[in-house]
Amino acid sequence: MYFSVDSAEAKKISDKGTSLKYGTIGVKFLQANDFMYAVVISKKQGEAAERNRVKRAIRDYIVRREEYYPTGHFLVYYRGECDQFDREQVLSDLDEIMRKITFDSIQFPRQRDDYDQPNNETE
Numbered sequence: 001m002y003f004s005v006d007s008a009e010a011k012k013i014s015d016k017g018t019s020l021k022y023g024t025i026g027v028k029f030l031q032a033n034d035f036m037y038a039v040v041i042s043k044k045q046g047e048a049a050e051r052n053r054v055k056r057a058i059r060d061y062i063v064r065r066e067e068y069y070p071t072g073h074f075l076v077y078y079r080g081e082c083d084q085f086d087r088e089q090v091l092s093d094l095d096e097i098m099r100k101i102t103f104d105s106i107q108f109p110r111q112r113d114d115y116d117q118p119n120n121e122t123e
Contacts (some may be wrong), residue, residue, distance in 0.1 A: 003036045010038055013075050020100060024086075024094035029101065034048035035066055037074040046082030054082050054095075061091050070102045070107050 005013065017028035041051045053058045058076060062069070078090065 004039045005036045005075070008100045009036070009073055010075060013073055017075065020097050021079070022097045024078060024080035024090055025093040025097055026079050027097050028075045032073045033071055035069065035071050037062060037076055039076045039078065041078045041082065045078065045080070050082035054078055054085050057087055058090065058094070061094065065095070069098045
């Protein structure tokens with residue numbers, strides 16, 4: 001399901017969020033207990049139909065991978081030209097950024113059976 005950030009939350013993320021860039025993808029995010037996102041593409045990147053095609057591809061991938069991504073509120077920026085969109089490269093870049101957010105920030109994705117979660121219990 002698509003959980004989009006509203007315009008007020010997008011402004012907050014844009015102003016106060018942490019920014020990461022990798023390849024053709026940039027992400028600004030704020031830590032939160034839920035997972036919300038919006039895909040942003042500048043009008044300079046191509047015509048409306050091309051931008052919408054790229055947004056749909058990125059949103060589709062995020063929906064399929066969201067259980068592996070950390071919680072938070074995200075603005076996902078596509079920084080390339082829409083007519084040069086390379087799906088595999090963009091998806092690889094997005095996974096790398098989310099990996100950096102997850103592991104470099106010591107943030108953990110949502111609970112999964114196949115993922116070792118940190119144990120906060122004292123022995």
